[in-house]
Amino acid sequence: xxxxxxxxxxxxxxxxxxxxxxxxxxxxxxxxxxxxxxxxxxxxxxxxxxxxxxxxxxxxxxxxxxxxxxxxxxxxxxxxxxxxxxxxxxxxxxxxxxxxxxxxxxxxxxxxxxxxxxxxxxxxxxxxxxxxxxxxxxxxxxxxxxxxxxxxxxxxxxxxxxxxxxxxxxxxxxxxxxxxxxxxxxxxxxxxxxxxxxxxxxxxxxxxxxxxxxxxxxxxxxxxxxxxxxxxxxxxxxxxxxxxxxxxxxxxxxxxxxxxxxxxxxxxxxxxxxxxxxxxxxxxxxxxxxxxxxxxxxxxxxxxxxxxxxxxxxxxxxxxxxxxxxxxxxxxxxxxxxxxxxxxxxxxxxxxxxxxxxxxxxxxxxxxxxxxxxxxxxxxxxxxxxxxxxxxxxxxxxxxxxxxxxxxx
Numbered sequence: 355x356x357x358x359x360x361x362x363x364x365x366x367x368x369x370x371x372x373x374x375x376x377x378x379x380x381x382x383x384x385x386x387x388x389x390x391x392x393x394x395x396x397x398x399x400x401x402x403x404x405x406x407x408x409x410x411x412x413x414x415x416x417x418x419x420x421x422x423x424x425x426x427x428x429x430x431x432x433x434x435x436x437x438x439x440x441x442x443x444x445x446x447x448x449x450x451x452x453x454x455x456x457x458x459x460x461x462x463x464x465x466x467x468x469x470x471x472x473x474x475x476x477x478x479x480x481x482x483x484x485x486x487x488x489x490x491x492x493x494x495x496x497x498x499x500x501x502x503x504x505x506x507x508x509x510x511x512x513x514x515x516x517x518x519x520x521x522x523x524x525x526x527x528x529x530x531x532x533x534x535x536x537x538x539x540x541x542x543x544x545x546x547x548x549x550x551x552x553x554x555x556x557x558x559x560x561x562x563x564x565x566x567x568x569x570x571x572x573x574x575x576x577x578x579x580x581x582x583x584x585x586x587x588x589x590x591x592x593x594x595x596x597x598x599x600x601x602x603x604x605x606x607x608x609x610x611x612x613x614x615x616x617x618x619x620x621x622x623x624x625x626x627x628x629x630x631x632x633x634x635x636x637x638x639x640x641x642x643x644x645x646x647x648x649x650x651x652x653x654x655x656x657x658x659x660x661x662x663x664x665x666x667x668x669x670x671x672x673x674x675x676x677x678x679x680x681x682x683x684x685x686x687x688x689x690x691x692x693x694x695x696x697x698x699x700x701x702x703x704x705x706x707x708x709x710x711x712x713x714x715x716x717x718x719x720x721x722x723x724x725x726x727x728x729x730x731x732x733x734x735x736x737x738x739x740x741x742x743x744x745x746x747x748x749x750x751x752x753x754x755x756x757x758x759x760x761x762x763x
Contacts, residue, residue: 649720
């Protein structure tokens, strides 16, 4: 069956199964300007079915939203759908039978044939059943630089991490914060993991987080990463902001030289009308090695006894992966689409670089696919302390890191 016929068929099946329009509560943590614009595209696509996306955004990011989402589901007050990251975050809810599988939707819409890379759909799959709808590919390994800040400091825009570190003193002298870093713990962990993936390499990240290799965790490769993290800590001194998008704003306004943040940052640049290559520069893999992780976001669907809610959940799941939704959403989110058959001629230079890296296969798994929430929480605690307390030596932090890796499941 060709794509057009499959789309018409799936739409007809869902319409026939949904007798009444539904206000479907959708919970997520996308609250910044760029994120809100992207969410509106998902809502518009779903609302076109005659149902209504009832937005239930939770400010504060995933670390704030996830416990609230889980508590509501366990407490018998589930929303209609919710956003988690690709990976292991929903495992316990699935094992407890609290989430419904959308395997029939996935088969009807041909997700196995369109989701790229396949690992994204694999991350939604347990015991052969598909429990979530992936919507994007987000990669952490980006350095965002303010062209205006470096011009003001009288130094060229760096092309790699070492040049960036070397330029930090001149940025300070010009009254510019070298590195913007928010106070949320996940930002500190994300920064460290980017250094791990780019300075030590993707294979080292896999050995440590994926395989639990203690010798590697104790070794010189990780020691070098902690030295780079100490450099980053010095560059971020004085970064007295909390939220990630506040840090991005410092870069957009030239108050900071740069930020290590995932590609969702470019949604903020786009919302502000800034142009890649003119107003700001993006360095995938920190300019050290051009790699991106294939993490991102997916929507899960709690079990409901109401047939109309179930039908609306199926319509939402299907609409999230349709070509027009994928294009509209990802252009505003700054992420890459999870299907390779869509037209992204409107993508900016940074997104096109990400697409080229993806096409070349220079990817690595997202840490959420390798670590449990418990391990990630321990890492968050370690790295937020390290980046906020200059008295903690790289050697001491590495010893704590080894302890966490030793106990991971």
